[in-house]
Amino acid sequence: MSDNVYSTICPGCNFGCGLYIRENGALEVDFRKSSPANAGKLCRFGMSLPRLYAPVKSMIDGKEVTLEDAAKDAAKRISAGKGSTAFLSFGNTTSEELLAFQKIGESFLCTGINFEALPKDTYRTLSVGLPYTEIEAAKHIVLFIDPYEQYPLIVRRLLSAKKKGAKITAVWWKTLAIADEMIKPNDVSKLALTKDSLIITDFHPLSDVEQVKSVLALAKNAGAKVTFLKPFANSTGAYLLAKDAKQKSLVQLIDDINKGTIKTLFCLESDPSTLIPSETLSKLTNLIIQAGQASSSKANIVIAHxxxxxxxxxxxxxxxxxxxxxxxxxxxxxxxxxxAGAKFEFNALHESVKKAIGISAVDEFTIPKYDRSAYGAIQGAVKLNEAKTALVSVYNPFIWFNLADDNDFVELNLNTVRALKLLKGGTLKIKSNGASIEKKFKVAPVQDNVLITSKKFGIEKGMLTPVEISR
Ligand code: SF4
Incomplete structure (x- = not known):
């Protein structure tokens, strides 16, 4: 392979799609058919990777510097702010870097996930999903995601399962073409699960903990399998490696910054503005971002690797x-x-990573054996959408990475269009908590009183946002 072609993995989600990146003046994406996760296929986001990798330069307070100077200045500010510094990585980098990062930030590591609110014995189930071949072999698959928008390469696995006779049930707000049966999320009590069912859902910093518990309880009660998909390239690695670290959730981190107990935030390969409100970020004394591509956040220090x-x-x-x-x-x-004030040796970290996973060599064609210990029965009440009208945000790679996308509209059904007397080609006013926006709309087979969007509008309060709508 020539020097400027890299066999790599798409960072768009934790699906693990392999591809080639070619540096040929501009970046180009090539298909890697030998990749076991995707056999060369890529989704829209994977094909957009050259846009994600916008070049970045090391900076201190807006002035270009070397990586070394930026890292030294960051070290000084972190050390001066000991006790009021938080370390944030959503898991979008190598396991070796994550281990080093953990060593620096053990006092306050944030993967964004609220693990503390979940029973400890569910940690492994939440962290490592099932092999895709188990999805293809399932007799009954239950989707709590929109596979087309959120984790597109799973669709091929679902089609393969369907071909072998699997029934697909979707618990979702919009009719999904791949589903044989649709159940409204508010009617989830009608869901009939057996030990032959396999639930596919997802898990991320904005997941509603009660919803996660409820899906775990549904699976447990029926003896069904459950797999949690995740949005960052190494989410699984981050959770496996951080299982004994003291972790803080995104909500706790935002709260601590707002209260002033956290004044310095060090982000590793994670753009905080995608998940932390700008008014919260503006309260920080120091925002330090170490990344390999340009970030949309305004940092005091950028360490560009x-x-x-x-x-x-x-x-x-x-x-x-x-x-x-x-x-x-x-x-x-x-x-x-x-x-850290001490050089990290790659080989030593690599050995620790292998040990943590229980492998002797990295081989993408073999899935290591994970102890998938059973978890105890947990209480989970399904959270109903009690709002008269709700905006459903379908988190997808473009939202997680703040990458411009052209889907700047909401979907709603014909009943709602008629009730509001909306005009073809016109817009819809959406109000939430004092904020008001105007958006184009598209008619789609979504439920009554539901708007769906795969775009971030800035008025969201989680996955379900109560809204008022008008013409
Ligand atoms: S499914 Fe995920 S990993 Fe695969 S190409 Fe799309 S964003 Fe990248």
Missing amino acids: EPLYKKKGTLINNEGRAQALGGAGTNGLDALGII
Whole structure:
């Protein structure tokens, strides 16, 4: 392989799709048919990767500097703010960097997930999903996601299962073409599960904990299988490696910044403005971002290392499959070493990663054996949508990475269009908590009193936002 072609993994979600990135003046994406997760196929986001990898430069207070100087200044500010510094990584980088990051930030590590609110014995089920071959072999699949929008490469696995006779039930707000049976989320008590059912849902920093508990309880009570998909390239690796670390949720982090107990935030390969409100970020004394691509947040310090496709290291996909990134770069680890005041050796970290996963070598074609211990019965009441009208945000890779997308509209059904006397080609006014926006709309087979969007509008209060709508 020539020097400027990298065999790599798409960072768009934790599905683990393999691809090639070619540096040929501009970046180009090539298909990698040998990749076990996707056999070369990519979704819209995977094809948009050259846009994601916008170049970034190391900076201190707006002035361009070297990586070394930026890391040294970050080290000073972190050390001066000891006790009021938080460390945030959603898991969008190598397992080796995440281990180094954990060593620096053990006092306040944030993966964004509210693990503390979930029973400890569910940690493994939440962290590592099932092999995709189990999805293809299932007799009854229950979707609590929109596969087309959120994790598009799962659709091929679902079609393969259907071909073998699987029935697909979707518990969702909009009719999904792949489903044989649709159940409204508010009617989830009508869902008939057996031990032959396999539930597919997802788990991320904005997940509603009660909803997660409710899905776990549904699976437990029926003896059904459940797999949680995740939005960041190494979410699984991050959770496996951080299982004994003290973790803080995104909600706790936002609260602590607002209260002033956290004044410095150090983000590793995570753009905080995608998940933390700008008024909260503006309360920080220091925002330090270490990343391999431009971020939409205004940071005091930017430590610019190589983009993910040039890095050396290991990602763990949703099935628990360990995948090697094809690069040789260790700038990110070097910068973390400057901050820690001690060099991090890649090989030593790599050995620790393998040990944590229980493998002797990284082989993307073999899924390691994970102890999928059973979890105890948990109480989970399904959260109903009590709002008269709700905006449903369908989180997808474009939202998670703040990458411009052209789907700037909401979907609603014909009854709602007629009731509001909306005009073809016109707009819809949406109000929530004092904020008001005007959006184009599209008629789609969604439920009454529901608006669906796969775009971030800035008025959301989680996945379901109560709204008022008018012409
Ligand atoms: S499904 Fe996920 S990993 Fe695969 S190409 Fe799309 S965003 Fe990337």
